[in-house]
Amino acid sequence: MAHQEPKIMRSLSLILLLLPAMAYAKPPQEVVRIARILAYPDFPTQKDILAICKIESDYRAEAVNPEKGIPSVGIMQVRNGPMVVWQNMSLGVAQLRYNYRVLHNREAAVKAYNVGIRGYRQKLAPTAAEIYWGKFVKAKEGLN
Numbered sequence: 001m002a003h004q005e006p007k008i009m010r011s012l013s014l015i016l017l018l019l020p021a022m023a024y025a026k027p028p029q030e031v032v033r034i035a036r037i038l039a040y041p042d043f044p045t046q047k048d049i050l051a052i053c054k055i056e057s058d059y060r061a062e063a064v065n066p067e068k069g070i071p072s073v074g075i076m077q078v079r080n081g082p083m084v085v086w087q088n089m090s091l092g093v094a095q096l097r098y099n100y101r102v103l104h105n106r107e108a109a110v111k112a113y114n115v116g117i118r119g120y121r122q123k124l125a126p127t128a129a130e131i132y133w134g135k136f137v138k139a140k141e142g143l144n
Contacts, residue, residue, distance in 0.1 A: 027059045027143075031075065034086055038093045043100045043109065049093055051139035052076060052113060055132070056092075061085045110136050 027035075027050050035049040044052070056077035057063035061084075065072040074083050076092025092113075099109035102117055111129035112120040119125055 034089050043106050044096045051136050054139040055135045
């Protein structure tokens with residue numbers, strides 16, 4: 001009897017094959033326009049915003065993540081936030097800007113977007129924060 005690859009391995013292989021294509025998918029024009037309007041000269045820039053949208057929802061306005069009890073929703077995965085793209089992005093950018101003003105550092109602000117300011121400062125999830133930063137850098141590179 002020939003060895004059959006387990007179903008989960010086939011699924012994982014397919015995901016790994018698709019990752020490069022997904023990493024460079026272009027954001028919808030509406031999202032690009034809103035990011036341009038909401039961007040700051042220092043942080044978050046338009047590319048910063050688009051990178052977060054890519055990581056959080058792959059640019060999908062209807063994305064929902066039910067983890068941690070309170071669902072994160074929308075293109076920037078705002079907790080208990082609105083699904084409307086403009087409102088969701090406005091709240092997400094406000095959170096990024098707040099993180100930056102409090103932490104005075106881009107990398108820290110991005111990591112705190114994922115694990116929270118308290119989580120970042122207390123190093124409650126350092127691995128998750130590092131992985132998120134790596135995804136952010138890769139997503140920004142894919143926008144060039």
